[in-house]
Amino acid sequence: MPDIIQARVLKGFRDYLPEAEIERKALLEILERKFRSFGFVPIDTPSLEYAEILLGKGGGETDKQVYRFRDHGDRDVALRFDLTVPFARFMAEHVDELYLPFRRYHMAKVWRGENTQRGRYREFMQCDFDIVGTDAASSDADIILLIDSALAALDIGSFTIRINHRGLFNRFLATIGASDKGPEVLRAVDKLDKVGTLEVERILRAEIGDEAAIKVLDYITPENGFASTLAKLERLSGGKNPDSDRLRAIWEEVCASSAANDETLESAGQKQEEKSSILVELPAKPGKLVLDPSITRGLDYYTGVVFETRLDEMTEIGSVCGGGRYNELASLYTTRKLPGVGAAIGLDRLLAALEVLGKTKGRAGYTEVLVLAIEESFGPRYQALASATRKAGLSCEVYPEKKKLGQQFAYAERKGIPLAYILGGSEAEKGIIVLKDLRNRESLEASSASAIAALAKERLGK
């Protein structure tokens, strides 16, 4: 006997067994349906690219985590570590073959040699969607409405999308004379969730002095409701300005979309008025939109609105979908201006949340009817039954060989198959096929393949 190689996967990598893969595919299929319903189109880019393309600016924490090596042609290559950088390269390269505004989604794997002690995987799927080539409020609203629509479809309970505007915050910093301390203030505010208000206050006092610190803390504390918070931020940032106008426009579009349940466009307008002092209900009922001036989304990249999304029943897992507006997507690769807005869904977090909330489907397979193998010589008849059943639109498989019935039933149970056909010698003599409902042990019978398939279909409520 030759030496056996120990079957194992690399640290930080994992196999998806059928139950897990079915769950993941179901999630992706729902998201994809929603992306398409908002007019987004799919693209794909290579997993492997020139390191220079992916790492552009060089340096930083990301670099160390990148899988980078020399290929057969001695090229310096790397596995993509996100979908944003390849998308920027893609747009720079193909903008003349495409059209603007360009709405794309991309669901694909990325690789990072991260520390696995933090429960992170080194290969995981990202799920990005962006609208590029326009700076319109309507696109900001679209991204928020799509997040709402997608999460609602996942049936994951109520959730809150928090939105803020980078530009408005900068205006505020200017009014308190702290413009030059922008990064430090953002970094401190970004820690609010982790370290609490008191610690943030301490850091801010040290960075910008007591008076300014108090003003910042006031600014980042929302009022009760979108409109009153917006009015406060507008006041603290020097009055009505394009950035506060942008937030108002987004809010109005989201409200109008919400109200579209109603019969007429006029009533949509009314509804919007009524709602002006409360939380904004998103169109898909369990979602809310909140103006939260403490949302920062890190320091770089975003230049306009930023947003993140938390599940109300599981705030501790952090944001399951975040994003924002950027001025220039592809400035590393082209002089062409490509403003845009986009978001990324955290698939692994969502899958984990679905599991904790008991919302997973726990599906072991797709088979709806198992044709039991009872008579050795009946193979052709079993195939005829399966074929007729598939023609009726059901998923059907033939147990491949005669085994003890207990073993075949155990197989059906393991795969979660609800129905079975029984056709043995005695049934053949009587000219019937028996349909067994494995969920309640009830039996039905019919005398032809198409008739038993019709019964099976009815049994499954199809």
Add this chain to the structure above:
Amino acid sequence: MPDIIQARVLKGFRDYLPEAEIERKALLEILERKFRSFGFVPIDTPSLEYAEILLGKGGGETDKQVYRFRDHGDRDVALRFDLTVPFARFMAEHVDELYLPFRRYHMAKVWRGENTQRGRYREFMQCDFDIVGTDAASSDADIILLIDSALAALDIGSFTIRINHRGLFNRFLATIGASDKGPEVLRAVDKLDKVGTLEVERILRAEIGDEAAIKVLDYITPENGFASTLAKLERLSGGKNPDSDRLRAIWEEVCASSAANDETLESAGQKQEEKSSILVELPAKPGKLVLDPSITRGLDYYTGVVFETRLDEMTEIGSVCGGGRYNELASLYTTRKLPGVGAAIGLDRLLAALEVLGKTKGRAGYTEVLVLAIEESFGPRYQALASATRKAGLSCEVYPEKKKLGQQFAYAERKGIPLAYILGGSEAEKGIIVLKDLRNRESLEASSASAIAALAKERLGK
């Protein structure tokens, strides 16, 4: 201005623009639906594995093409170059968590540093399906029926699945005293398509002598019809044996499945008799099953039936789906016996064939209704319209900002959007929304969001 990095992809890699990606996704969705209808479940494995696991036996042509490098932990790792080796490792590792027979499909990317001059890509998608843990004829038949069902669903014209049996061929070689020349004979026969009968005859004469060469050429020449070819092979290989029985059993099961259009199981039996002297029609009408003793599928790995599939209108592109039965899937990683049967679909070839045959959908997007942006201040109304339209089950997007109508119509045309809503100042005054059918310029109108959405739906025949 900073230096611009030239946007480009690595040689042998490619971007999928929306049209191409939509086409690929449509193909994958059809295949996936068919896999599921036959009871197959999806799995996934890591892209990156220990080189030792992937390259096991070492040496060979494949090794040179593998993307292999040292990771951050100085591990010797490689990108998978097929889905078979990872599946073998997967089964060895998880067989006790799973169940047998195990029917899985796996559609995922693999990487090979192949010579791109031959029009090959270095990153491509593979699509494998296998039934592991049984040596039953029923599973062989299942794989053939699934190929038939999947290709028929792609609407790619008529096709022919050619089947042969390795064991039967070996029996024949024994009867002519050429058992020790098996590999040489197989290698020569494998060249039949490329070099023609005369050249194969020349090679065979040189390898095994004139008399044996003539006998091989006779053996590999099919008769007219499955049954008569089988009878001939059986005679030439020393009479009825388990391998010819296996071919007969597969043939009977496929025939029975084909005949399942008919009302009763009895008539299925009759049909089968009638067909015994002609080509086997596969259940999905355009497909045929042919017993072709010249099919070899290379030298290694397969131990029982082998098969390949050609499109009748494009035989020159070679097999679009091939496979066979193997005795041991995972013998490198476990002492447990795991016999199985499986096939792989050549996605790139299928996509190329669809294109040549003019069978591609040429779809540029999913959007069914574009809400035109006419009045700057109507953003909320446009979102309300879009929301109502999505609620009606249509894909709808809002053009994000006021631009010349010509530009917006051009956008709709580029994305293949069939319908548009027009709601400008004059429509608002009249209290209507206009639905424009962009395919024939016809216009309809309604006075509420839900009413216009209903009209749009009707217009699309939904």
